Amino acid sequence: MKDPQQIRQRIARRAEKELQDGDYVNLGIGIPTLIANYIGENKRVVLQSENGLLGIGPYPFSDEVDPDLINAGKETVTAIQGASYFSSADSFAMIRGGHIDLAVLGGMEVSQEGDLANWMIPGKMVKGMGGAMDLVHGAKRVVVIMDHVNKLGEPKILNQCSLPLTGKQVVNRIITDRAVIDVTPEGLLLAEVAEGYSIEDIQQATEPPLLVSEQIIIDAF
Structure with a gap:
């Protein structure tokens, strides 16, 4: 699978499984925002945005676009029934107060x-650090979703971030x-391998050594 859009959708579909019924969730800019389109109808999840919206819905169809209704990434969104609007100060109070169950x-x-490392590349224009620094410390659980390697084919999972x-x-x-990899006190634990890859493929594309779960799922997604 080499089509960038298909890859993004593949990651988003798998990441949706991390959202549990009853969770309050913040979806970061980029691939994470796609998750909203895959949330099952039987799963009650409330999406929160740093710019002051609790109750984000899926992306709007062309006849539903409201230019005043956006997420933290400046993308137009919809709001579910019962959604609420508030200031960014209140939004960050939710985050810093530990009220967000999951940040993706x-x-x-x-x-x-x-x-x-997800907020800047030295030498390139940065609009701002956004809410990530608050989210990684305020959310009860943090899941990072990304391509396994960069555009040069080099690992993005490293011994140390550069x-x-x-x-x-x-x-x-x-x-x-x-793949799906858990960060544990013993090291990185390989939990799932995507269709089309082997355990050996994942290790070759990952700088640190990987532990392999006894319950590892092959062709998981």
Whole structure:
């Protein structure tokens, strides 16, 4: 699977399984926002945005677009019945107060200890750090979703991050287009392998050594 859009959708579909019934969830900019389109009708999940919206729905159809209704990534969204609007100050009070069950964020690099780099590349224009630094410390659980390797085919899961950090030892689980990997005190634990890849393929594309779960799922997604 090499089509970038298909890869993004594949990651988003798998990441949706991390959302549990009753969760309050913040979806980061990029691939994480696609998850909203895959939330099952039988799953009661409330999506929160740093810019002041609790109750985000899926992306709108063309006749539903409201230019005043956007998420933190400046994308137009819909709002579910019962949604509420408030200031960014109130939104960050929710995050810093520990009221977000799960944050799903994009990543540029993740280290074997769960360090995350996702907010800037030195020398490139940065609009701002967004809410990621608050989310990685305020959310009860942090899942990072990203491509397994960069455009040069180099690992994005590293012994140590080379880019400026968003947070240290904050990531609980990594979901890529190739695998699901948990960050544990013993090291990185390979839990699932995507269709079309083997355990050996995942290790070759990952800098740190991987532990393999006894319950590993092959061709998981």
